[in-house]
Amino acid sequence: MAPVAAIVFDKDGTLTELNSRWVTFFRSIIAATAADGGDPDAEHTLAERLGVGADHLVPGGPAAVKTESELMAIALEHLVNRGWTADQAITSIGVGLEAATFGRLAPLGAVASTVEALAVDHVLGVATSDNRANARSELEQLGIAHHISALRCGDDGGPVKPDPEVLRSLSREWGLEPTRLLFVGDSEQDRDTARAAGTGFVAVVAEPGSEGEPDHPAPSVFGADAWVASIAELVD
């Protein structure tokens, strides 16, 4: 395997705790949307459709991996299927977005010191489905923005994960073969993106399974080169 010269991180569930940040966010939007539309039951059905549980996002579900515009399209279709007019759905989703409240932003492990150590001899990037403004803000709050050379976001207007072009465009920008890149992410969508782009892939599995063991198959079965509980394990 070619030595890794560049590392690209997914953000949510990889650099930051997924649930503390996003469950509050999605539940606040969904509740306000359902209330505005006068359809209380939609709070439950829309949450289920988007993969938003009471205290966690469904791993790999829409809320965990999709861009805002993709989520809006899913929500719109769901509400119209419930009998809402498209106009009502669009209006109420807008009300929901205005009511959005972020939960706590928490790094997943020793993110700042790890990124600082990796930046010594690697080019670093972030590829996220989140919007650019929020992604930049979170990277600043994590204290790592100055180490991130390139950012690919869900609202850039370019390709989004799982399109391998997300990673290929970074390899071109850095003048590196894709085999010199390592992608670190927490979802099957991240794995598929890495595999299609021809980069290495390390899976972050932060949540233990019910038996106290990680709730996942062996790395090779999942298609990952390795599992880590946090990115701190990338530093040896």
Ligand SMILES: [Mg+2]
């Ligand atoms: Mg993720």
